[in-house]
Amino acid sequence: xxxxxxSIAFDADDTLWHNQPIFERxxxxxxxxxxxxxxPTAASDTLIRNxxxxxxxxxxxxxxxxxxxxxxxxxxSDGAISADEIRQLLDAAKEMLxxxxxxxxxxxxxxxxxxxxxxxxxxxxxDLRDQERKLEQSGLLGYFQQIEIVSEKDVASYRRICExxxxxxxxxxMVGNSLKSDILPVLELGGRGVHIPYHITWAAEQVDEPAAxxxxxxKIAEMxxxxxxxxxxxxx
Amino acid sequence: xxxxxxSIAFDADDTLWHNQPIFERxxxxxxxxxxxxxxPTAASDTLIRNxxxxxxxxxxxxxxxxxxxxxxxxxxSDGAISADEIRQLLDAAKEMLxxxxxxxxxxxxxxxxxxxxxxxxxxxxxDLRDQERKLEQSGLLGYFQQIEIVSEKDVASYRRICExxxxxxxxxxMVGNSLKSDILPVLELGGRGVHIPYHITWAAEQVDEPAAxxxxxxKIAEMxxxxxxxxxxxxx
Numbered sequence: 453x454x455x456x457x458x459s460i461a462f463d464a465d466d467t468l469w470h471n472q473p474i475f476e477r478x479x480x481x482x483x484x485x486x487x488x489x490x491x492p493t494a495a496s497d498t499l500i501r502n503x504x505x506x507x508x509x510x511x512x513x514x515x516x517x518x519x520x521x522x523x524x525x526x527x528x529s530d531g532a533i534s535a536d537e538i539r540q541l542l543d544a545a546k547e548m549l550x551x552x553x554x555x556x557x558x559x560x561x562x563x564x565x566x567x568x569x570x571x572x573x574x575x576x577x578x579d580l581r582d583q584e585r586k587l588e589q590s591g592l593l594g595y596f597q598q599i600e601i602v603s604e605k606d607v608a609s610y611r612r613i614c615e616x617x618x619x620x621x622x623x624x625x626m627v628g629n630s631l632k633s634d635i636l637p638v639l640e641l642g643g644r645g646v647h648i649p650y651h652i653t654w655a656a657e658q659v660d661e662p663a664a665x666x667x668x669x670x671k672i673a674e675m676x677x678x679x680x681x682x683x684x685x686x687x688x
Numbered sequence: 689x690x691x692x693x694x695s696i697a698f699d700a701d702d703t704l705w706h707n708q709p710i711f712e713r714x715x716x717x718x719x720x721x722x723x724x725x726x727x728p729t730a731a732s733d734t735l736i737r738n739x740x741x742x743x744x745x746x747x748x749x750x751x752x753x754x755x756x757x758x759x760x761x762x763x764x765s766d767g768a769i770s771a772d773e774i775r776q777l778l779d780a781a782k783e784m785l786x787x788x789x790x791x792x793x794x795x796x797x798x799x800x801x802x803x804x805x806x807x808x809x810x811x812x813x814x815d816l817r818d819q820e821r822k823l824e825q826s827g828l829l830g831y832f833q834q835i836e837i838v839s840e841k842d843v844a845s846y847r848r849i850c851e852x853x854x855x856x857x858x859x860x861x862m863v864g865n866s867l868k869s870d871i872l873p874v875l876e877l878g879g880r881g882v883h884i885p886y887h888i889t890w891a892a893e894q895v896d897e898p899a900a901x902x903x904x905x906x907k908i909a910e911m912x913x914x915x916x917x918x919x920x921x922x923x924x
Contacts, residue, residue, distance in 0.1 A: 515755060523775070526772075531771040534767070535770075581747030
């Protein structure tokens with residue numbers, strides 16, 4: 453490992469593999485299920501509001517999403533939704549949980565290349581079981597020295613991770629698609645962030661683009677640009 | 689810390705605080721909700737079977753339990769359960785998730801005493817968010833050097849925990865109420881187990897009492913007997 457080795461942490465959903473499109477299809481199914489009771493866009497807006505209100509109790513992930521979807525369906529149909537329609541929401545949850553993992557282009561090559569010189573980690577939030585399943589199915593586990601599945605990605609959780617693995621935040625580089633969860637708290641901790649936007653951003657993750665932080669905040673369009681950026685950072 | 693210091697890991701639910709009674713009340717509510725469709729005992733037996741079948745996708749915890757309860761209610765009522773009754777299952781989930789933490793008698797004293805000479809850990813399974821909430825509310829966090837929330841308690845997960853924290857399994861003592869999750873895999877790994885039975889055991893955790901393993905498997909009736917046992921083990 454080079455003297456200038458970094459600890460490079462990767463977000464998982466929509467950074468290593470596609471995730472938001474699976475949820476988008478579920479929102480679409482939800483809207484169509486509710487369409488006989490309610491105007492479609494308003495229906496999924498109410499679902500998203502209920503999800504956000506329930507985060508504190510449910511946390512992130514498919515199971516909490518599904519409980520919120522059932523709650524919202526009952527609410528918007530004024531109790532007229534049928535048991536069979538609710539069963540369709542349960543079936544959709546199981547499909548989402550069993551959905552095959554589809555890697556984002558270039559991920560495996562980039563991890564292979566970077567793991568030769570740097571310590572790689574995964575830092576992801578969501579349901580423990582579901583994230584473990586996806587990591588296992590991804591075939592990427594061998595590239596990572598640490599896997600951290602957390603219930604919230606905030607400054608405190610990144611600080612705990614750095615302390616636990618004896619990582620100096622100045623040598624910590626977080627790569628992810630969410631400014632709110634992957635980038636802003638890491639900058640606040642004194643680390644560096646690489647933002648790789650995904651083509652859809654979940655409503656609960658939307659924040660304004662922060663002001664430039666030269667030398668600590670980077671934005672690239674595709675995963676395969678990462679090794680070149682890391683090389684620049686470690687030879688500067 | 690004494691030269692004979694152990695790493696003592698505690699299960700959380702029904703070892704540090706009461707948990708199963710909260711689920712028992714939910715099974716009772718479920719039976720009574722279904723009573724107009726189905727014979728009560730058979731109703732909760734079917735729910736438990738569905739829970740077990742769904743573990744692989746849902747993992748452990750209140751959210752998965754609730755999704756299985758809704759599924760079972762639709763199944764056993766042949767779709768005749770009303771949206772309002774399903775909402776009662778959702779309300780019950782939120783109550784369970786917000787239920788105050790009630791410590792088991794003697795826990796705090798015992799942790800205080802043992803933490804002076806030994807490294808204490810928590811090893812628990814279930815929903816990440818829910819276990820974190822309970823740990824925080826318990827007021828016990830200060831006694832533990834490591835918190836491990838895992839999706840399954842098997843030999844592989846205990847091995848990972850020992851490796852991660854550089855614990856020799858021979859110096860690892862696991863304390864818990866479940867023979868299946870807390871004791872048997874730890875014995876298989878070469879560690880020691882202290883079984884403190886709780887007055888109710890969840891159906892999915894029931895296994896036959898194992899044969900005696902002298903010097904490695906201990907059974908005590910109450911948490912407050914633990915320090916004396918630990919003293920015997922470290923001065924033998």
